[in-house]
Amino acid sequence: MNRSGLIGWLTLGFLSMGMLGTVHSEAPMRAGVRLYNNGQFEAADQAWRQAAKEAPGNAELYYNLGCNAFRRNCLGEAVLYFQRTLWLNPGHGDARHNILYINSIQTNKVLPNPPGILEIIRDRMIAWMGVDGISGLVLMAFTFVCMAGWYGLRVRHLPGRRAALWFLAGTLLLALATAILFWAVVERDSAITDGVILARQQDVRSGPSLSNPVIFSIHEGLVVELAARTDGWYQVVLPNGWNGWVPEQQLGVVQSVELPISRPIMKAK
Amino acid sequence: MTLEITIEGSDAAGAEIVEKPSSPDFRLIGGPNVSTQFRFINGNASFTKVIAYSFMPLKTGRLELPSVKIRLGERVSGTNPVPVEVVAGSVAPPGQGARSPFGTLDPFGSDAEAETPADPGADLLLRLESPVNTVFVGQPVPLDLVLYHRVRIGGADLDKEGKFEGFWVENVELDPRDPARVGRREHDGRQYNTQVLRRWVLFPLRSGRFDLDPWILRVLVETQTRSFFGMTRRQVVLRRTNSIVIDVMDFPVTGQPTDFAGLCGRFDIQAELDKTTTATGEAATVRLTVRGEGNLRGIPEQKMAEVPGCKIYTPKISESIRLVNGTLRGSRTWEYVVIPLEPGVFEMSIPRLVYFDPGARTYRIASSPALRLSAKGERVAGTGLGNAGGFGMPVEMKGRDIRHIHSGPELDRRPSGRFYRRPWFPAAFGIIVLVTLGAIAVDERRRYLQRDKHGWERSRAAVRARRELRTCARIGRKGYSADLFAGVHRLLQNYLQARFGINSIELTGTRLRQVLAEHNVSETATTDLLGILQLCESCRYAPSAAPALKHGELLGRVERLLRVLDGGSS
Numbered sequence: 083m084n085r086s087g088l089i090g091w092l093t094l095g096f097l098s099m100g101m102l103g104t105v106h107s108e109a110p111m112r113a114g115v116r117l118y119n120n121g122q123f124e125a126a127d128q129a130w131r132q133a134a135k136e137a138p139g140n141a142e143l144y145y146n147l148g149c150n151a152f153r154r155n156c157l158g159e160a161v162l163y164f165q166r167t168l169w170l171n172p173g174h175g176d177a178r179h180n181i182l183y184i185n186s187i188q189t190n191k192v193l194p195n196p197p198g199i200l201e202i203i204r205d206r207m208i209a210w211m212g213v214d215g216i217s218g219l220v221l222m223a224f225t226f227v228c229m230a231g232w233y234g235l236r237v238r239h240l241p242g243r244r245a246a247l248w249f250l251a252g253t254l255l256l257a258l259a260t261a262i263l264f265w266a267v268v269e270r271d272s273a274i275t276d277g278v279i280l281a282r283q284q285d286v287r288s289g290p291s292l293s294n295p296v297i298f299s300i301h302e303g304l305v306v307e308l309a310a311r312t313d314g315w316y317q318v319v320l321p322n323g324w325n326g327w328v329p330e331q332q333l334g335v336v337q338s339v340e341l342p343i344s345r346p347i348m349k350a351k
Numbered sequence: 352m353t354l355e356i357t358i359e360g361s362d363a364a365g366a367e368i369v370e371k372p373s374s375p376d377f378r379l380i381g382g383p384n385v386s387t388q389f390r391f392i393n394g395n396a397s398f399t400k401v402i403a404y405s406f407m408p409l410k411t412g413r414l415e416l417p418s419v420k421i422r423l424g425e426r427v428s429g430t431n432p433v434p435v436e437v438v439a440g441s442v443a444p445p446g447q448g449a450r451s452p453f454g455t456l457d458p459f460g461s462d463a464e465a466e467t468p469a470d471p472g473a474d475l476l477l478r479l480e481s482p483v484n485t486v487f488v489g490q491p492v493p494l495d496l497v498l499y500h501r502v503r504i505g506g507a508d509l510d511k512e513g514k515f516e517g518f519w520v521e522n523v524e525l526d527p528r529d530p531a532r533v534g535r536r537e538h539d540g541r542q543y544n545t546q547v548l549r550r551w552v553l554f555p556l557r558s559g560r561f562d563l564d565p566w567i568l569r570v571l572v573e574t575q576t577r578s579f580f581g582m583t584r585r586q587v588v589l590r591r592t593n594s595i596v597i598d599v600m601d602f603p604v605t606g607q608p609t610d611f612a613g614l615c616g617r618f619d620i621q622a623e624l625d626k627t628t629t630a631t632g633e634a635a636t637v638r639l640t641v642r643g644e645g646n647l648r649g650i651p652e653q654k655m656a657e658v659p660g661c662k663i664y665t666p667k668i669s670e671s672i673r674l675v676n677g678t679l680r681g682s683r684t685w686e687y688v689v690i691p692l693e694p695g696v697f698e699m700s701i702p703r704l705v706y707f708d709p710g711a712r713t714y715r716i717a718s719s720p721a722l723r724l725s726a727k728g729e730r731v732a733g734t735g736l737g738n739a740g741g742f743g744m745p746v747e748m749k750g751r752d753i754r755h756i757h758s759g760p761e762l763d764r765r766p767s768g769r770f771y772r773r774p775w776f777p778a779a780f781g782i783i784v785l786v787t788l789g790a791i792a793v794d795e796r797r798r799y800l801q802r803d804k805h806g807w808e809r810s811r812a813a814v815r816a817r818r819e820l821r822t823c824a825r826i827g828r829k830g831y832s833a834d835l836f837a838g839v840h841r842l843l844q845n846y847l848q849a850r851f852g853i854n855s856i857e858l859t860g861t862r863l864r865q866v867l868a869e870h871n872v873s874e875t876a877t878t879d880l881l882g883i884l885q886l887c888e889s890c891r892y893a894p895s896a897a898p899a900l901k902h903g904e905l906l907g908r909v910e911r912l913l914r915v916l917d918g919g920s921s
Contacts, residue, residue: 115758139766146756160753180753217770221779228787236794264771271769 109133114146123153131341138339141170145177147341157184158280158302159342162334165278165305169270169336173209188303195321204266213267220264223257230254276336277316279304279328286326290315297326308335354382354416356402356430358423363398369420369427372404376414381405386508386569399506408437470588474501476538477568477590479513482677485598489615489646490709492518492553492597493677496566498590499536499543505571505585507548513564513592517599518553519646523674525550552674554646558601566592602707606714614706616645616678620653622701622719631728634688639666641704641717642682647672653685653702661697661724664688691726698723805852812849813917816842820913824906831905833894839909840887843880850916858884867916876915883908 108116114129130147137143148163161184167177197205207216230250237246282302287294290312300306306318309325316333319325334342358366368383382404402421408414415432476499486492494515498507525532525547532547548568555561572586602613618641625636639653647670655663664687672681691697703718770776800807819842826835847853851866860881867877883905890897 109763111762112758115756115762118756137765139768140762140764142757142759142762142764146762149753149756152753176754176757183751183753186751214770217776220771221776221783224780225783228783232787232790232794235791268771 110136111143114150118146118150118153123150126150127154134339134341139170141167141174141177144170145174148177148180152180152184156280156302157188158278158282159334160184161188161303161305162278162280162336162342165276165336166338171209172205184303188301192304192321194305200266204263204270207263208267208270213271216260216264216267220260223253223260226253227257271337274308274335274337277306277308277318277333278336279306279333280342281332284328284332286318286324286328288326290317290327294327298324305336306333352406352408352416352435354404354406354419354433356419356421358400358402358421360398363400363423365424366400366402367422368402369422372417372419374406374415374417376410377406377408377416379404380407408435411437413437471500471502471572471574473539473541475499475504475570475572475588475590476543477566477570477592478538479563479566479592479595481595481597484596485600486555487600487602487615487707487709488555488558489613489649489707490555491616491645491678492555494551494553494563494595495547496549496592497536498546498548498568498570499538500546500570501541501543503573504546505573507568507570509566510569510589511565511567513566515551515553515561515563517556517559517561519556521552521554521674521679523550523552552677552679553597554649555597555599558599561597561599563595563597565594602714603712608705608714608716610703611705611707611714612651614646614650614704615709616643616647616706617708617710617715618643618645618650618704618706618717620701620704620717620719622722624722624724627723628725628727629691631691631694631726632731634690635724637663637687637689637699637722639685639687639701639719640682641684643717644675644678644680645706647679647681647683650683650704653704655687655702656700658689658697658699660691660693660695661699662690662692663699664690689724691724693730694726694728696723696725808849812846813913815849816846816913817910819845820906820909823909824903827903827906831890831894831897831900833891835905836887836891836894836897839905840884840891842909843884843887846913846916872916876912879908879912880916883912 110129110133114126114133117123117126117129127147127150130143130150134140134143134147144163145167148160148167151157151159151163161181164177164181164184167174168181171177211219227250230246230253234243234246234250237243279300279302283299284301285296285299288297300320304320306320306328308316309319310317311330314330315327316330317325318328318333331343334340354372371379371383373379382402384403386401386403402419404419406416414435414437416435418429418432420427420429478497478499479494480497481492481494483490483492498504534545536543536545568590570588570590572588573583574586575583602611602615620639620641622637622639625638629635637655639655641647641650641653652666652668655666657663666685666687668683668685670681670683672679672683674680689697689699699722701719701721703716705714705716707713708715800810819838823835823838823842826832826838844855844858847858847863848855851870853863853866863881864877867880886897886905
C-alpha cells in the first residue's frame with residue numbers, strides 16, 4: 083500500500099469515528115424528535131424517558147412524551163403527560179388542545195368540573211410570569227413593604243407622614259395580594275391532587291383491598307381527584323362525585339415527575 | 352234529526368272534521384253539510400262555520416247523539432254528546448225543502464217561513480268591479496268583489512269561487528276598521544248599500560281578452576213579515592257576479608329594447624357603496640335599490656358585471672312592498688359584498704333596468720352611474736384575478752388529530768428547580784429584614800443624637816479625627832513635612848474641640864490638663880498629647896528641626912492616643 087492510500091484510509095477511518103461519535107453524543111431529546119418523526123415511537127419513548135430523568139421539570143419533554151404515548155395508542159399515558167405539562171406550564175395551549183381532543187374520543191365522558199375564578203387567575207398568572215417570576219415578585223413586594231415601613235418610621239414626625247402612610251398601606255395591600263398568589267402557587271406545586279387512570283379498564287372498589295366489592299369501572303385517560311392514599315391504594319373521586327379505591331400502579335400522579343411504566347405499542351381500537 | 356255544530360271566530364273557516372260521528376243508536380243519513388257565514392253586524396265582521404249531520408234514530412228511549420271531533424288549527428276538540436228522548440210514533444213532520452243553515456238563528460222561524468218567500472231581485476247584486484278594463488301585460492288591475500243591497504242582510508257565504516286564469520293574483524287583506532269597505536254607491540240609477548267582500552290586484556301574465564270567472568254568493572236576506580208580532584222572515588238567495596272582461600294588450604314592438612324583460616310600471620334604480628376606499632381583502636358593500644310602482648316582485652335579479660381583481664358575492668335580497676291604491680309600491684334591494692383582491696381603483700357598472708311605462712305607453716330605462724372602489728394594500732395571497740379567488744370557500748374540517756411534538760430550543764432546557772425551594776430564597780427575606788432593621792436602628796440613633804448637638808458632635812469626633820488621620824497618612828507617605836505636622840495639629844485641635852469642648856484659643860497646657868482630668872484621661876495620655884501638640888506646633892514652621900522619627904511613628908502615636916481618649920471618656 084503506498085503512502086497516499088494509507089493517508090486516504092486513515093482519513094476515512096477518522097471521519098467514520100467522528101460520525102459515530104456524533105451519533106452517540108446526540109442528546110436524547112433530539113434523538114427522540116428524530117425517532118418520532120421517523121415513526122419509531124417505542125424508541126422515541128425510550129429516548130425521551132431518559133431525557134426526562136435528566137431534566138425532570140421540562141414541560142416540553144412531557145408534552146412530547148404525551149404525543150408519543152398517543153401515537154402508541156396509550157391514551158392514559160398521553161393524558162397523564164399532557165396534564166403534567168399543564169401542571170408545569172398552565173399556559174401550554176397545545177397540551178390543552180390535545181387533552182380536549184383525547185377527551186372527545188375516550189370512553190368515559192365524565193366532564194371535568196370547571197375551574198373556579200381563583201384557579202383561573204392563578205393559572206393565568208403562572209402562565210404569564212412563571213412560578214419563578216411570582217417568587218421574585220413576592221421577594222420584591224416584601225422589599226417594598228420593608229422600605230415603606232422604614233420610610234414611614236423615618237418621616238413619622240415630618241409633615242409628609244400622611245403620604246408615607248398611604249404609600250405604606252398601598253404597598254401592604256399589594257404585598258398581601260402577592261403573598262396570596264404565592265401561597266396558591268406553592269399549594270398547587272406541592273399538593274398531590276390529580277391522577278390519571280392508565281389501565282384500559284379499571285375496577286373501582288369500595289375499599290383499599292381486593293376483598294372489597296367493585297362499585298364501578300373507569301377507563302384509561304380519565305382524570306380523577308386523589309383524596310387519600312393507603313397501602314398502595316389511592317382513593318379517587320370522579321368529577322361527578324363518585325369515589326372508590328384504585329391500586330396505585332394503575333394510575334399516574336399528575337403532580338409528580340415519576341414516569342409510569344411504559345406499555346408496549348397497542349393497535350388502534 | 353239534524354245535529355248542527357256551529358264554530359264561530361276569526362279562524363272558524365279553517366275548522367275540519369276529524370272523523371265521521373257514529374253511534375249504534377243512530378244511522379247517519381246525511382252530512383256533513385258545511386256552510387260558512389260571513390256576517391257583519393253594526394260594521395263588525397265575523398266568520399261562522401256550521402256543520403250539519405242528519406241522523407235517524409234506530410230505537411226509542413233516552414239516547415245520545417254522538418260526539419263530533421273538530422280540528423281547529425293544531426287543536427282537536429270534540430262536541431258534547433247531545434241527549435235525545437226518542438218516542439215511538441210521534442215524529443214531527445219534516446219542514447219544506449232543505450233546512451237553511453241559518454235556521455238556528457231564528458227561534459220563530461216556523462212562523463216567519465210560513466209566508467211565501469220572494470226573491471229580492473235587483474235589490475241584491477253581487478259585482479266584480481275594476482276601474483280599468485284595458486291594460487298592458489304586467490300592469491296591475493285592481494279588482495273588488497262588492498255586494499250591493501237594498502235589503503237587510505243577515506249573513507253571506509261563498510258558494511263558488513271564481514278563478515282568475517291568465518293573471519298573477521295578489522290578495523289584499525281588508526282592514527275591518529276601514530270605513531271605505533262599507534258605503535253607498537249608485538248603480539243603474541239606484542242607490543245601494545255596498546260592502547266590499549274581497550279585494551285583489553291582478554297582474555296579467557299574457558296578452559288577450561279575459562272574461563273573469565263568476566263568483567257565487569249565498570246571502571241570507573231578512574225581511575219583515577206582516578204578522579202581528581212584526582217577525583223577521585229569513586231567506587237564502589244566490590247571487591252571481593256580473594261578467595267582466597279585461598283586455599290585456601301586448602307591449603308595442605316599436606322601440607322595444609333588446610334587454611326588455613317584460614317589466615311594467617314606473618321604476619327608479621339607485622346604487623351606492625358603503626365606503627369608497629378599503630384595504631385589499633376587506634369587504635365593501637354595494638347596495639342596489641329599485642324603487643317604484645308596478646310588479647316589483649317580477650323584477651329580475653340584478654347581476655353585477657364581473658370586475659377583474661374583485662370578488663363579488665351572491666347578493667342578499669330584501670324588499671319592502673305594499674299595496675297602495677290598487678298597485679304595488681315599494682322597493683327591492685340587492686346587497687353585494689365586494690372584496691378587492693389587489694390594490695387599485697375598480698369601476699363597477701350598475702346594470703340598467705328596462706321597463707314599460709303604461710301611462711306614457713313607452714319604454715324607459717332606469718340606470719345609475721358606475722361606482723368606484725379604491726383598494727389599498729398588498730395583493731391578497733393565494734388568489735387569482737377576477738372572481739376566481741379563494742374567498743367564500745368554507746373551511747371544512749376533514750379530520751382531527753393531536754398537535755405535533757415540539758422540537759424548539761425550549762426542549763433542551765434543563766429546569767433547575769423552583770426558585771422558592773432554594774435555600775437563599777428564605778435567606779433573602781432574612782437579609783431584607785435585617786437590612787431594614789439596621790437602617791431603622793441607624794436612623795433612630797442619629798435622631799437621638801441630633802437632639803443634643805454637643806453630644807452628636809462628640810460622637811462624631813472620633814470618626815472625623817480618623818478620617819483626617821487618613822488624609823495625613825497620605826501626606827506622610829512622602830515623608831515628614833510642614834503639611835503633615837500642620838494637618839496633625841489641626842486634627843487634634845478639632846478633636847479636642849468636638850470631644851471635650853476645648854477651643855483652640857484656650858488650648859493651653861494647664862487648661863488641657865484640667866479638662867482631660869475632668870474626663871478621667873490618664874496623665875500619661877495627657878502628657879503624650881501635649882508632646883505631640885508641641886512637636887507639631889514647632890515643626891509645622893521648621894520641619895527640618897523635627898527629631899528623627901521613623902516612618903509612620905507620629906501617626907501611630909496619634910492613633911493610639913485617639914483610642915485612649917475615646918475610651919477614657921465618661
